[in-house]
Amino acid sequence: MTNRPVGxxxxxxxxxxxxxxxxxxxxxxxxxxxxxxxxxxxxxxxxEEVLRLTRQxxxxxxxxxxxxxxxxxxxxTSVAAQQLREELSLPVIGIEPALKPASLLPGEGQILVLATxxxxxxxxFQALMERYGDHAVPVPCSGLMECVEAGQMEGPQVHRLLxxxxxxxxxxxxxxxxxxxxxxPFLRHAIAGFLPQGTPLIDGNEGTVRxxxxxxxxxxxxxxxxxxxxxxxxxxxxxxxxxxxxxxxxLEMALTQL
Numbered sequence: 730m731t732n733r734p735v736g737x738x739x740x741x742x743x744x745x746x747x748x749x750x751x752x753x754x755x756x757x758x759x760x761x762x763x764x765x766x767x768x769x770x771x772x773x774x775x776x777e778e779v780l781r782l783t784r785q786x787x788x789x790x791x792x793x794x795x796x797x798x799x800x801x802x803x804x805x806t807s808v809a810a811q812q813l814r815e816e817l818s819l820p821v822i823g824i825e826p827a828l829k830p831a832s833l834l835p836g837e838g839q840i841l842v843l844a845t846x847x848x849x850x851x852x853x854f855q856a857l858m859e860r861y862g863d864h865a866v867p868v869p870c871s872g873l874m875e876c877v878e879a880g881q882m883e884g885p886q887v888h889r890l891l892x893x894x895x896x897x898x899x900x901x902x903x904x905x906x907x908x909x910x911x912x913x914p915f916l917r918h919a920i921a922g923f924l925p926q927g928t929p930l931i932d933g934n935e936g937t938v939r940x941x942x943x944x945x946x947x948x949x950x951x952x953x954x955x956x957x958x959x960x961x962x963x964x965x966x967x968x969x970x971x972x973x974x975x976x977x978x979x980l981e982m983a984l985t986q987l
Contacts, residue, residue: 730953734759734962735941736790737799738783740771741878742979743912744801747824748961749983750934751799755942757951757958761793764976767966770874771804772845772910779847783809787817789964796950799941800824801911803933804845807853820944825853826909827933832861834929838902840865841895843920844909845874864904870894870913877912880975883919891916895923908932914987915979 735755737748741764748762763786765771771779783805787798797820798813800806806823814821826848831840840862846869848854858865872890881887903924908914914932921930945951952958961980965972 731796731950732759732952732956732958733794733796733950734761735797735799735945736761736763736787736793736795737801738763738765738786738790738805739802739911740764740782740805741766741769741874741912742976743874743877743910743915745976745979746911746914746932746983746987747799747801747934747937749980749987750938751941752959752961752984754935754938755945757956758945759952759958759960761790761795761962761964762976763789763964763966764972765966766878766972767968769878770845771802772847772874773871774847776808776847776851779805779808780812783813787813793962793964795819797822797941797945799937801937803848803910807848807851820948820950822937822941822944824911824933824937825857826907827931827936828857828861828865828907830936831905831907831929831931832863832865834905836904838864838904839898840905840907841898841903842867842907842909843870843873843894843913844907845869846871848909866898868894868898870910873916874910874912877915882915887916887919891919891923895920899923903928905929905931915983917987
């Protein structure tokens with residue numbers, strides 16, 4: 730057991746939705762969150778560049794004595810997770826679009842998978858599609874992440890963007906929508922407004938936190954009994970106080986609204 734923190738990284742602020750779930754599911758742990766806000770977005774970069782940036786982010790978390798790494802970014806997970814597991818001795822936990830749990834839901838209809846272009850075109854997602862994608866429809870969502878980074882969770886711009894992205898698929902029954910980018914849970918209410926009432930919106934955050942808990946127990950890295958966890962340290966490649974304050978605000982929003 731150890732009271733060293735868990736490291737979590739994303740291209741920006743979206744992974745804070747995973748951080749909020751971790752604080753709920755593993756409240757005894759401390760966390761260091763790194764947002765690579767100076768290099769966002771990852772979703773339109775070449776895989777080699779995403780791997781380089783993810784390695785840099787991991788190095789910063791290791792410098793802060795983190796005991797495990799959570800890649801709270803679907804694009805970075807698709808590109809870098811397996812490579813980092815081969816290179817590092819500490820646990821590396823990734824996130825992926827929650828297509829499997831969506832496919833297991835009762836009912837009929839298409840499963841819309843909202844994600845970045847890079848996530849959807851790489852082998853990791855293609856393998857998911859082969860196993861669970863009989864009724865899945867990949868929907869590349871350029872622009873959604875940028876709305877969240879700008880603090881726009883609703884409003885005319887978000888509405889127009891979602892209307893353009895979703896309207897082509899609304900003429901057929903929809904079984905579920907997979908939020909395949911960690912930014913998208915912040916848009917849950919706006920997305921739901923375009924869908925039939927009660928349509929499930931599923932993300933991979935809870936499953937990622939469960940896996941983190943399993944790996945910490947397997948490696949005997951969980952926080953000691955009685956340790957007062959829940960402390961979060963925010964880091965940003967932008968290296969400015971305003972970005973850190975926005976991260977703190979986003980975490981408060983995620984804890985109360987997601």
